[in-house]
Every structure is written in C-alpha cells, then in structure tokens.
Amino acid sequence: MSRARSAVPGLALALALLSGVALPSAAGAKPAQPAPTIVPPKMLTYVKPIYPQSLKKQGLRGAVVLELDIGADGKVAKVQVATSAGPDFDAAAVAAAKQLVFTPATANGKPVPVRIRFRYRFAPTVDLSRRGRARGLGRYDRRAWERAPAGFESFTGQVFERGTGRPVAAATVLIPAQKAEVITDVAGRFSFGLLRPGTFVVQVSSAQHKVRRFKVRIREGRTTALNLRVNRLSYVIYRATAVAPPEPGEMARRSLSAEEIQRIPGVYGDAFKVVQNLPGVARAPAISGQIIVRGSAPGDTQINIEGVRVPILYHFGGLYSIVNTDILEGIDFYPGGYAVRYGRKTGGLLQARLKLAKDDAKWKGYVETNVFHTGVFLTGPITEDIQISVAARRSYIDVVLNAVVPDGVLPFTTAPRYWDYQLKLDWRISRSMDATLLLLGTDDSLSAVLDRPPPGFGDANSDVGFNTNFHGAIALLRSRGKGWKARTTAGLVRVGANLDLLGEFRFDVTNWQTTVRQDFTFGEGPLQLRTGVDVFVDPFKAEVLLPPQAADLGEGADADAGSRQLEQKATAVQPAVWFDAVFKLRKDLEVVPGIRLDLFRGQNKGQTFLPRINARWTPKPKLTFKGATGVLSQAPQVQDVVDRFGNPDLLPFYSWETSFGVEAQPHERLTLDVQVFHKQLWDMIVQPRTPWEGFGNVNAGRGRIVGLELLLRHPPVGRFFGWVSYTLMRGTVQPHPDIPERLLDWDQTHILTMVGSYKLPYNLEFSARFRLVSGNPYTAVIGAVFQEENDDWDPVRSACVNCARMPPFHQLDLRVDKKFVYDRWLLGVYLDVQNVYNRANPESINYNYNFSRKAYQSLLPIIPSLGVRAEF
C-alpha cells in the first residue's frame, strides 16, 4: 500500500489555519457582546491519505480542499469536499480526514465547534531506487528526527526550477555529510529535522533537472530556510499533447497544441495559419492566411473559437492572427466528415480551443516583440477557483516610421497599425460546473495622404483610409451530472469596417454577430444521445457613398436615377437543431447517425435537412477503419442576396461528402491517417450564364472534388516532433449545364508539406518546414483590346477556362529557438527564416499594359525575422 508522501502534517495544518476561517457556531452569538477571543484548533493526530490505487499507473497529482466541521471534542464531525480533484482523490481525502484529531477550538476559553478548510495534496510515490545519483549515499537518518524536539526543523525550504519558478516535486535533497535525504512535496517543499551544525554541501537532483549543489550553513538551535533553484535538463519541453480520442461522429480531427503551433517555421506562431500545413488544405497565396479546404472557397470553411464564429481572422487580411496563441489550448481541424452539431458551411471546420484553467497557483506571463508587434501575456489565479489570463499586442511599424523618417516623406497619416486584446476568466463554480468568459477585440487602421487626387476624382481631398475592428465576448458554461453533460455557449461580437477613398467613395459597415448554442449529451453506455440548438443571428447595416460614375454616356446619365448615398440593412437569422445517437454496437464498432435542420431566415431563404452518418471500426488496438457520409449546406453571403446588388431569391447550396479512411500506429511514435474523399456540390452560387438572364447570381453550379489525404505524424516525444502531410486532389465545377466543366480555381493536384522540430543541447531547438505544391490553374491571356474611353486595355482570355497552370511552388522555412535561463525568468530568442533559398515562387502573372508581355509575379523573397520573449 502506498501513501502520499506529500501530505506533510505541519504544512497542511498551516494551510488549514491560513486558509480556513474558524467560525464559531451561530448559537450563542450576541451582537451586543464584545467579540470572543477565538483560538483555532490544533492538530493532534495527522493521518496521511492513501494514494488511490486506480490512479497509480497514471501517476497523477492533485489537491483536494475539504471543509471540516470539528466538534467541541476536537473530533471531525463532518467532512465536505470544497474543491474536488476527482472522485478517487476525493474519497481518499475524506477517508483520511475523518481520522484527524484536533485540540478543540475555544472561544473565550470554552471549547466550541468550528468549521475549517483543509487541503490534502496527492503525489505519486517516488521510487528512490531509480534516483541514480542519490542512490547509495544513505537514506534519511530517522534517529536525528527522534532526537530532535518535537517539530524542530534545522533546515527547510523549497526547490524551484530556474527560469520558470515552478516548484520541483519529488526532487531529492541530500546532505551527504550528514547522510540525510528528503524528497520534496508537490510544492517543492522539504524540511530536515535535527542536523549537526556546520557548513555542508546540499545536493538537489530530480529526474527532469540537473544535479546542483549548494553550500548551506546549519546553526545550532536555529532553523535555516532557503529556496533552492535548479536547472531543467532542457528548457525545450516536448509534452505529449493531451489529445482526447476523437469524439463520436468525427471522421478526421487533426489537433495541434499551442506549443506545436509556436514551433513551426513560417507561421510566426499563428494558430489559424498553421492549418495550412495539414492534409486537405491548399496552399493559400503568400501571407493571405486563407484556409482552402478540399477545394472549397476560403469562405466556405467555418472558423470558430469554442463554437463561436470569428468574424475577422487576421490583421490586415492575412498579416497575423488576431488571437494570441497562448490563450488557446490548441486547434482542432476537421477537413470534412464532422458531426451534425456543426453546420452552415460546406468546407472544413477549424475550432480553436481555449486554454483550460490549470491547478496552478503561480502567476506567469511574458513580454515579447517580433517583426510585427510587441505583446504581453499574463495569467494567474485571482482566487482558488478563478483564474484570469490577459493578453494584448500592438504593432509598432508606425512608431518606428514616425521616429526615423522625416515628416512629409511617407504618405501615411496613420501608418499600418493594429492592436488586439483578450481577457479570459475561468471559474470553477463547483465540482460539476465551470465557466469561461472571453473578452476579445481587435482594431486595424491605415490612412494615407496622396500627393494628388487620382485622375477623374476631381477636386476631392487626397485622403484614403480604412479601419476594421471587432469587439466581443464569448461565454461558456460546462455542467455535468450522472449520465449527462451540457454545454452552453453564447457569443456576441460587434464587427465594424469602414473605408474612405478620397471622400468620393465611402462605406461604413456594422454588424452584430450573435451565437447561442446549447448542447446536451445523455448516457455513457452503449447508447449515447446528443442533441442541441444552434442559433446564429447577424444584423447588418451598411452606409455607402457610391463613387461618381466613371462614364456618363447617355440618356439618364443623371443623379436623378438614384442617390449616391445608400443605406442597406439586412439580418441573417439562422436557427438550427441537431440530434445524433452514438451506438456502440460492439466494443470495436461505433456508428453515429445524425440529422440537422437548418433554417435560413431574414436576408436568406430556405431550410435544409441534413442527414449524416459516421462509423468507426477498431479491429486491433492500433488500427481503425472509418467512414462517413453526409450532406452539408451553406447560405449565400450577404452581398449575394442584398437588395439592388444581389438576388434575394437565392437558396442555400449543398455539398454531399463521403470519405473512408484508416488510422494506424505503425510504430510506437508514429501515427498514420489516410483518407479518400469525394464531394459532390450542387446549387452552387454562380454568375448568370448571360447578363440578360438577370442581374444577381443564381443557384446553378455543380461541382465535384475527389482526393486522398495522408498524415504521418510523430508526436512531441523525446527530441523530435513533426509530420508529413500529402494531399492528392482534383476539383471541377460546371457553372451552368451548357458550359464545359472546368478546374476549380484552387485545384492543386499535389500538396506536400513536411514539418519537423528537433531539440538540441544548450536549450536550442531547430525546426524546418518544406512545401512542394502544384501551381494554381488559370486562364491564359491570348491578346488584348484597347478600351478607348478609359485609355486602358482589356485582356482577351482563352475560351479554355483554367486550362493553364502556374509553375509549382516550393519553399523551405527554418527556425532556430534558443532559451537563456535566469533565476526568475527566461529569455527566448528565435530566428525564423522564410524561403531560405529565395525561391521566386509565382503567385500571379504580371502583364504589361497591353498584355503583350508577361512574367510570373513572386511575392515573398527570403525573409528573416527575429523575435524575443521574456517569460517569468
């Protein structure tokens, strides 16, 4: 039977006295009388809790806070769990606490019953025989304790990790000359009883830390208290990502932790851009950050934070993610085949998970600066049950430019500038309920003065400017009971965007995106029922000043035809209900049929009834076959249906997706996921076949995408993590029945991505990413026509649409991280070099003025960037 070493009686009692408030019972309290003198109870008998056998294999740590009612006789009358660490730890703590004996608390000298708080900490037993360096140097000298006065401590302290300040649990503190040795508890605390006076070498060692020796002077009759700091073996920490097994109904979830995201070269730690390195995702134009999944348009992929749609992903459309990755636990990416709880999009699903509150009493944070911005991050506990995390960033290019460039040289009045913030509160309400609140916002601005108004803009002022911003809140409430779980999500985000072009063309758009979700899960056995409501409401208002007509040619060329000032209002109301059932037909076979009903109201029309089914068969522990098929739908975008400019009669379009795959673990540290998929698209929104068929777009297109995806992955274990991702794909679309089928704009036949990160000595880390991708299709230009009225040229395009293809893309990105360790903080420095061999990757075709000459246009040269982060 093993016992928790960490539950040190003195410390626990001290904690009890500090944190618990001794309350006399209400009986007999009279307000008019002076406050009684209360003496808290003192522990007479300490009982260690028994470490639960069921958790021994996992080696978990935990802390249980109890509320003890101590009677006037000093015995524990009642025990309640105030803060749970799980049922096993709770039971062990309660069992031990019932055996505690105290001296009774007194009020004015009379014993009274009181209630106190008491914490038990659990840590797995340390096997000293494995503690290499300490072995053979002798064990703790029990006789010294026996000789010492009760409770006397010659030498006490805590062992901390240098740089991070984390307490080091289960470290061995050894005084060889005295043959004395103790093991630190979960808080890194240790204490020695009676020691001989003198100056001695104290040696601290732990499995994850370097051995370090200290000289300590022990004085007779006095207690020496010291904090000892030791270095980690490596500060480049690879943690096996705690990725939960796929939820029932998930065909392919690909998860990346925040730590992995921050190590991949070329994405600057951006949680959204990193998805471009996973299978099924096409290469987006450089820096654009678009997420193009299985041939779908970028806007067809749903991007959420905890189920709430994110209106703006990047600063300046693709520069940098608007959310600090350290607020996130990680991301889950579903290229397709996801459960019916999600809908309204026909592409993939990218879900960002907020970081869960840790049972960590320490404040942590950092200040960082990189090529784009400077930012701060801070997280820590407010109370025992409430944690807060705050992050903020601001770009500094405008500050630098203003400082170094003389006035009047640059055209900017506001150089490109962005800032963002996030504030997250995690509240553990009870053992069965917790809540999270996230406030977030972002603001991008740019304004410039032109030397002169562009031709045709008359006497207009010469300012151009734009601003995009959003501010909002996301609230989550997770509750659970016996046999059920519920999750409530609410999000409210105000989105604003405005553009002013020389005072002649302006728009100002505001919308309030509101999301409410309520999900339930019932049952835990062979049948699990899941259902939920998912409501999205998006009121939209746009004020537009239209530009003056460039060509006022004939009859009716007149402002009478319509005011230049225009206001548009619309509201998307999209409620949905969903239901699925998880049938565990056998131990190795799971089938999840589900349905989803989406209503599209307000600016949109129609309703869609979407069946989906998903199955997983695991004939062997490391081998799973899986398959999914189902229908998805997506409403037209607001610009497609808004009055005057769009077609209000447009209906949602559909995708029927079928995929089959296999998951295997060919090696202890390798996982393989291979899938084939087929997507059929119909009622796609396309331009009318001819202009005389109407002004707005129509539901007429059909498409087909087939492909294969492969992901071979090495988790962050040992010194390496990385993956190889390959996608083979072909996507075609037929805009109208009488128009020939053509390749999709994003059709990339081969997409190969290799990512790897290797831990080196001296707290160095080296990462690399290589990509090899087929070029995008395009329509060749075969001539040009002079557009006389505008002194401009129109290309004459080939009738064979998307029949030409750009050259392939390939690029190598490298990154080196180095950490410098100081006693109380860490300095991290990285060098990220994009496009190491300076490949001029064609992003588009650049034509001369009359399209008689052409050249491929590359965008990114070799780009080294440096970042610095100071952590504490």
Next chain:
Amino acid sequence: MVFPRSCAQRRGTWPLAGACLALCLLASAALPGCSSPNYDPPTLVKTMRVLAVKAEPPYIGLGPSTFSAFVVNQPADDTLCYAWAVCLFAWENNGNYECLDPKLQLDLGNGETASTSLPALLGLLENLQPVLAEKGFNPPTNVEGPDGATDSATDAPEASEGLSVKLLFQVSEARIWGGSCPNDTTTMLAKPCPTADGCLMGHKALGVAVPSEDGTPSKAVHSNPTLLQVALNGVPWPADTTPTLAPYVADPNAPIETANDLKGVELQPLWAPGSRELIAKSVDPGVPDRTERLIFSFFSNAGTFDFRRTGDAVPENGYQAKRPADGAATGLVKLWIVVRDGRGGVDWLARTLNVDVNANPTDHPLCGADPSVPKCGEVSP
C-alpha cells in the same frame, strides 16, 4: 531581397534604409508588388499605337457621327488598314467583351474614318428584341427597394446610364496582312489581333441621343473637350516651336524629402472653357453637381513621365527627357497628350522637342522662342 524602386532610389541614412526595409517587409507582408517586372511604361510609344478615337459629335444622334483614330508612330513605309463597326449590345463573356449577335453589329467599312447615325442603327434596333428573345432574355420581376421604391431590370447600370453602343475598330499595318489590307471587317475584327505588334483592336462606348417626345435635348448630347495648349514650365508651348531640353540627370545627393518631387520639366495641359460640361444637378444635399472630369493621358517616344494620367484638379505632369539614342548629341522627341471627358469626348495635341546633351539645364526650354522668358544664357531676375 528586392526592394521597391522607390526604396532603391533613396540613398539616405541607415535609419532610412531601415525604414525602407521595414516598409518593404510590411509591404511584402501586406501588398503584392515589392518586386515587379521591368516593363516599358504605357506612356512610352515604340510601335504603332492608337492613342484615341474621336467621335464628332461624341454620341450617336440623328445626324452623322464621324470617327477618326489618333495613330502615332506609324512606319513611314507601311500602309495602315482600318476596320470599323458598331455593336448595339456588347457583353462580357468570360472576361471578354463581345457583340451579343452578328445581327446586332453594323459594319462601317474600312476607311481611315467612318461614320454612322441613329437612323442607320434602326435596323439593328429592330433586331434587338428578336435576338434577346432568341437568347432567352428574361427580365427579372420587379424588386421592391429598401425605400419602398420599385426598381426593375431597367435599373441595371447600363440602362440607368442610358442606351449606349460600342464602336469597334481595328487599326493594323498592312505588312501583317501580307502587304495589302484585307478590307474584310469581320476578319479584321475577330479577336484577338493576328499579331501583338502592328495591330491594335479596340472599342469605345458612345451614348445614343434618342429624341424625346417633348423636344428636350437628350442628356447624351454633349461636345468633345478642346485641348487648347500645353504649357512647358509655365510657358505656353506653340505647336510650331521645338524647344531644346537637356537630358534629365538624377541628383544622387538630393535629400530624401525631395525624392518624390517633380523633376525634369513640367507639362500643364490647358483646355478651353466649356470643356467640362454639366452632367446633372445633384439631388443629395452636400454632394456637388455632377460635371465632366477631364483626364489627361501623356505619351512620348522617349523619356518618362511622373504620371501616366492626370486629372483636371491637378493637371500638371513631370517629364524627364532621356539622352538621345546611339550616343547622338541631339535628338527629336515627340510628345502627345490626349484629353477625355469620361463621356466619350476626346481631344489631343502633339508636340516635338529637341533633346540636346549640351543644352544648359538652367535655361528655360522655350528661351528665345517666347518673349516672356529670359533669353538663352540669361538668368531670370
């Protein structure tokens, strides 16, 4: 790393280089175009070009409207071939403008000029409805606008801006046809041009002035603007004068603050009063009346301009002359300026100047030719 040209040209201090680097990084992160091919600018005319097509008057009305092309850099030893047509209904098909149907296209011959009138288009107008019916034209049902007003298919931009037609033309050198012009309008107007050089195909939108029942003039009726003159460094430049100009030499020591300032000589187009005509009175308080806005396009067969086009708010443009080709000390350079009013109205002028490597750069190019400037060699007071 390839810097934008403006960065490369700035030879400043290290902080400025740093700022340029930062700008380029930012630009490379946010904008395309930190590197671009070194094409000739559209202002540089090296081969035969049609710089404009004038319609007189600049609309199709009851009377004849005559079309002529402003062709420059025509090889002296080659004949030009012309083809003209007018299309009643042009549309964009996969990015290409096309006449909807041959029955809506009227050939106007192969002369150096061509003309047509509204009566001549009546035949096409008669074909319009049958063609649209044949193509399945189906005007959408009326849609109630946000203000309760009812918009209809006729609210589409084409209709709200009035009826317009496309004038189609092709100008080519006879050599590309084997030395003799084909005089086959259909062949010549089939896109694209047989060759990129020596052949130019274009189109021009023209309003149609339909007579009203009450006799009020059509709003399509207006005039071509008149480009009276161009001023060279503030002095009017007569057409028969050939000023002398020193080649432009960039000043490597110029402070960065002035790097973007105009250099070389300044050209200022001067237009006749009435060239900017009123289009319509505004119905929005605070929004000015709609008047034509003149746009000036600049061309030369050597040298560069600061801007490809300027507007009437700031019409001036800088011109930098190049050293004459083949190491010659002097060379003649042709300049052309075209003005457009945005409604099909157009006018142009041409000038010639002499670039002389020995010219005194401090002299006004029109010194001696205009009494209002100091004589050559004299310093202005």
